[in-house]
Amino acid sequence: MRTFKHTTLAALAASLGLAGSAMAQTAEVIHWWTSGGESAAVQELAAAYKAAGGTWVDTAIAGGDNARNTTLNRIAGGKPPTVAQFNTSKQYHEVVAEGLLNDIDAVAVKEGWDKLFPEPLKKFVKINGKYFAMPVNIHNPSWFWYSKAVLAKAGVTAEPQSMDQFFAALDKIKASGAIPLALGGQAWQEGILFNAVLHTAGGADLYRKFYASTDGAVATSAEFKKVLSDVKRLKGYVDAGSPNRDWNVATNMVISNKAGFQIMGDWAKGEFAVAKQTAGKDFGCFPGWGAKAPYMIEGDVFVFPKTKDANAIKAQQLFATVASSPAVQVAFNAKKGSIPIRTDVDMGKLDICSQQGVAALKDPARHLASPNQLVAPEKKGQIDDAITKFWNTDQSVDDAAKTFAAILKG
Ligand code: GAL
Numbered sequence: 001m002r003t004f005k006h007t008t009l010a011a012l013a014a015s016l017g018l019a020g021s022a023m024a025q026t027a028e029v030i031h032w033w034t035s036g037g038e039s040a041a042v043q044e045l046a047a048a049y050k051a052a053g054g055t056w057v058d059t060a061i062a063g064g065d066n067a068r069n070t071t072l073n074r075i076a077g078g079k080p081p082t083v084a085q086f087n088t089s090k091q092y093h094e095v096v097a098e099g100l101l102n103d104i105d106a107v108a109v110k111e112g113w114d115k116l117f118p119e120p121l122k123k124f125v126k127i128n129g130k131y132f133a134m135p136v137n138i139h140n141p142s143w144f145w146y147s148k149a150v151l152a153k154a155g156v157t158a159e160p161q162s163m164d165q166f167f168a169a170l171d172k173i174k175a176s177g178a179i180p181l182a183l184g185g186q187a188w189q190e191g192i193l194f195n196a197v198l199h200t201a202g203g204a205d206l207y208r209k210f211y212a213s214t215d216g217a218v219a220t221s222a223e224f225k226k227v228l229s230d231v232k233r234l235k236g237y238v239d240a241g242s243p244n245r246d247w248n249v250a251t252n253m254v255i256s257n258k259a260g261f262q263i264m265g266d267w268a269k270g271e272f273a274v275a276k277q278t279a280g281k282d283f284g285c286f287p288g289w290g291a292k293a294p295y296m297i298e299g300d301v302f303v304f305p306k307t308k309d310a311n312a313i314k315a316q317q318l319f320a321t322v323a324s325s326p327a328v329q330v331a332f333n334a335k336k337g338s339i340p341i342r343t344d345v346d347m348g349k350l351d352i353c354s355q356q357g358v359a360a361l362k363d364p365a366r367h368l369a370s371p372n373q374l375v376a377p378e379k380k381g382q383i384d385d386a387i388t389k390f391w392n393t394d395q396s397v398d399d400a401a402k403t404f405a406a407i408l409k410g
Contacts, residue, residue, distance in 0.1 A: 037269070090373060108320075150254075266337045
């Protein structure tokens with residue numbers, strides 16, 4: 001991991017007008033970035049925070065659900081962390097409504113976030129005119145990653161542009177002896193696979209209709225049942241070691257040319273980076289079928305639990321100032337595999353995958369909100385449970401469709 005030289009960090013702190021002025025504000029930070037790439041990225045935030053005079057207490061909790069539930073329980077129990085990670089979504093909107101988060105407007109207004117942050121994400125962080133969360137990156141949870149060596153050996157010469165072409169490629173990879181599709185058998189990962197098939201094979205309109213449905217009718221439509229059968233068919237391309245596998249272990253199956261494809265968010269690029277692999281040379285990437293594929297926009301935010309402690313508030317503001325600064329945004333996102341949240345930093349150094357993302361962000365017609373943004377956490381959990389049941393049992397397409405219809409109607 002590239003560590004900032006002391007001089008650079010001192011220069012950074014000075015540029016932020018923080019050198020010397022920031023007392024050793026202590027920030028306990030809860031996050032779930034525990035893989036190789038994720039920890040390399042979060043170290044960039046921690047190093048910059050320390051260089052700006054802060055004290056970083058790292059509370060890393062593996063698994064997004066675990067970390068978010070720990071944060072919510074700690075807030076409810078009156079012993080909140082200083083700062084905590086969520087997704088750019090509705091996940092923390094309830095605690096905002098309950099008045100349990102501080103806003104960070106003191107930094108947002110000073111730093112001009114209104115002009116800097118992309119519109120599709122702003123509505124999840126700016127609530128009732130105040131910033132109650134700070135976005136730190138833009139992730140697309142729904143990318144297709146592939147090993148160039150595995151596809152070449154299998155005779156797959158072009159990126160699939162349809163489900164039929166995807167299945168044909170998976171068949172060739174299976175015949176070549178490699179694992180066609182690397183998957184971590186955990187509900188949230190099975191959810192990513194389901195949603196990718198829904199918005200690529202089913203289409204963006206069907207995806208939006210599904211998550212907007214209040215009568216459940218879409219779930220018993222022929223189009224949605226076709227998506228379910230495509231999802232079930234993918235099961236035949238996943239290896240028996242999938243149950244409970246962590247997402248980054250699945251990514252490493254592609255990195256080590258054991259598997260052809262993985263459907264996963266672009267945080268996977270952090271793992272390719274740690275393995276010193278190059279996009280376009282060692283691995284390929286595409287967000288869906290064709291140059292105008294829908295592009296799902298989510299990412300990560302940090303929230304600032306309510307506190308009256310003046311030092312804790314200073315620590316929250318120091319964190320927000322450091323994490324949103326141009327130099328830290330470039331350094332952190334390069335390791336994280338995401339696109340910087342600021343639109344005024346040099347995107348030229350991004351790899352070919354992120355360049356595809358930057359192009360998609362410029363085309364509002366391709367923007368796709370994530371499930372975490374379209375439905376409340378409880379309904380998201382019910383949908384994920386139905387997906388994981390359908391994936392892991394011999395439940396029929398018709399029975400699964402009825403289950404989804406009941407959830408959407410609920
Ligand atoms: C996502 C998060 C990413 C990532 C991933 C796997 O929800 O946005 O930053 O690291 O979880 O842990």
